[in-house]
Amino acid sequence: MEVFAVWLAGMSIVSTTMCYPSAGSATQGVFIERRLRAICRWMPVQVVAPVPWFPLLRPVRVEGGAGASPTAAEEAGVGGPSVVRPRMFYLPGVMKRWDAAFYAAAFEKGLRATKATDTARLIDAHFVWPDGVGAWRVARQEGLPFVCTIRGKLVSQMADRHKRRLIAEMFREADALIAVSRSLATLANDVAGMDLGVHVIPNGVDRMVFHRHDGAAARAALGLPEQARCVVSVGHLQSLKGFDRLVEVWPEVRRRCGDMRLLLIGGEAGEPKYVERLNALIDAVNRGADLTGGGAAVTCLGRQPPETIARLLNAADLFALASRSEGWCNAVAEALACGCPVVATDVGGNQEIVRESRLGELVPLGRRDALAEAVCGALGREWERSYIAQVGGQRDWQQVGRECVDVFEKVLGRGEALRPKQCPNPA
Numbered sequence: 001m002e003v004f005a006v007w008l009a010g011m012s013i014v015s016t017t018m019c020y021p022s023a024g025s026a027t028q029g030v031f032i033e034r035r036l037r038a039i040c041r042w043m044p045v046q047v048v049a050p051v052p053w054f055p056l057l058r059p060v061r062v063e064g065g066a067g068a069s070p071t072a073a074e075e076a077g078v079g080g081p082s083v084v085r086p087r088m089f090y091l092p093g094v095m096k097r098w099d100a101a102f103y104a105a106a107f108e109k110g111l112r113a114t115k116a117t118d119t120a121r122l123i124d125a126h127f128v129w130p131d132g133v134g135a136w137r138v139a140r141q142e143g144l145p146f147v148c149t150i151r152g153k154l155v156s157q158m159a160d161r162h163k164r165r166l167i168a169e170m171f172r173e174a175d176a177l178i179a180v181s182r183s184l185a186t187l188a189n190d191v192a193g194m195d196l197g198v199h200v201i202p203n204g205v206d207r208m209v210f211h212r213h214d215g216a217a218a219r220a221a222l223g224l225p226e227q228a229r230c231v232v233s234v235g236h237l238q239s240l241k242g243f244d245r246l247v248e249v250w251p252e253v254r255r256r257c258g259d260m261r262l263l264l265i266g267g268e269a270g271e272p273k274y275v276e277r278l279n280a281l282i283d284a285v286n287r288g289a290d291l292t293g294g295g296a297a298v299t300c301l302g303r304q305p306p307e308t309i310a311r312l313l314n315a316a317d318l319f320a321l322a323s324r325s326e327g328w329c330n331a332v333a334e335a336l337a338c339g340c341p342v343v344a345t346d347v348g349g350n351q352e353i354v355r356e357s358r359l360g361e362l363v364p365l366g367r368r369d370a371l372a373e374a375v376c377g378a379l380g381r382e383w384e385r386s387y388i389a390q391v392g393g394q395r396d397w398q399q400v401g402r403e404c405v406d407v408f409e410k411v412l413g414r415g416e417a418l419r420p421k422q423c424p425n426p427a
Helices: 030-039 095-116 128-142 151-159 159-172 180-192 215-222 243-257 272-287 304-313 330-337 368-379 383-394 397-412
Strands: 012-016 045-046 049-054 082-084 087-088 120-126 148-150 176-179 229-234 259-266 298-301 319-320 344-345 358-361
Touching: 012 030, 012 095, 030 045, 030 397, 045 095, 087 095, 095 120, 095 128, 095 159, 120 128, 120 397, 128 148, 128 151, 128 159, 128 397, 148 159, 148 180, 148 243, 148 397, 151 180, 159 180, 176 180, 176 383, 176 397, 180 243, 215 304, 229 243, 243 259, 243 272, 243 368, 243 397, 259 304, 272 298, 304 330, 304 368, 319 330, 319 368, 330 344, 330 383, 358 368
Parallel strands: 012 045, 012 120, 045 082, 049 087, 120 148, 148 176, 229 259, 229 319, 259 298, 319 344, 344 358
Antiparallel strands: none
């Protein structure tokens, strides 16, 4: 398939975030990378992805040029943006109110590097802190239009009054705001104390990876026990994603539903005490489990590539996630695209994804009894998985990219429609 783009002289989008895939962390921020690749079909995009760095405690790992120099840009992959990775001074665990200032200094260096090959016309930031506030400061200094995408991290940043004040100021002064869910748009209005006119553009799904196929074949390929039924959960190993809540109800689920296996997919996210507690809970459940086909009642599989996750979702009887907070949960959307029914907590944008009972069930936050009941009830239902996959796969990244370009056009004062032409890097 050919990749198309509009390469307009002097009209370059500079997108910035710390959360972007790299050689050392290929799955970090993959949803941002997917969106920017889609935007590249219409507008040239360059990425500035600051790398947290502290001389003594967190030296930069130089992988393919990452973090080596603010002027050393990584070559764009086929159809994708080039990336500059300037060092960002970072104090681990302390002085977090300074992170936006440190981000601004790093981003300014990266922005100068992008101007060596093109002219920045608009700054596109992802996440509100420190990325959004830091980039907004530089955009105002440079006199550039500024757009920020509000993601789920906004919820956790609101507890700090200093951060909240700066985020609110950034919201009010941004040329446009994008939120990945209606719930986040509402929260942003509350933070700013005014109607911000936020554009709601939910994330998409990579339909080349996440789609419905033979579940029995997927189970066989993964070596899952034939007699056991499986529930999959995907997320970082952090309190926010609530793996501990699922593990706590698992003995009750097994008592009521038989030999149920819980497969947890995700890597550590800077909460070692939480991981320690989670592992203790898993060990306790596995010690008390009566297993008929080997293996374990609860297994933590660590980080997995998207293709493996898609196979697991096709093999699973159910996807469950007991998260404490969400913006737009990519894992829930990807499960539905694979035809896997969902049980999730009713937080953030989850009700915008699981929007009808034919797709799954939402449970109140903090209701342990309701979580166990919903999981058991879902396991006892017959699901129309082809319908779930049809609904779940409706929104792809190309649609997301086009909607973002519409916002950028309005900010740049361009009323005419863009006509795609062949990209210099065909796929």
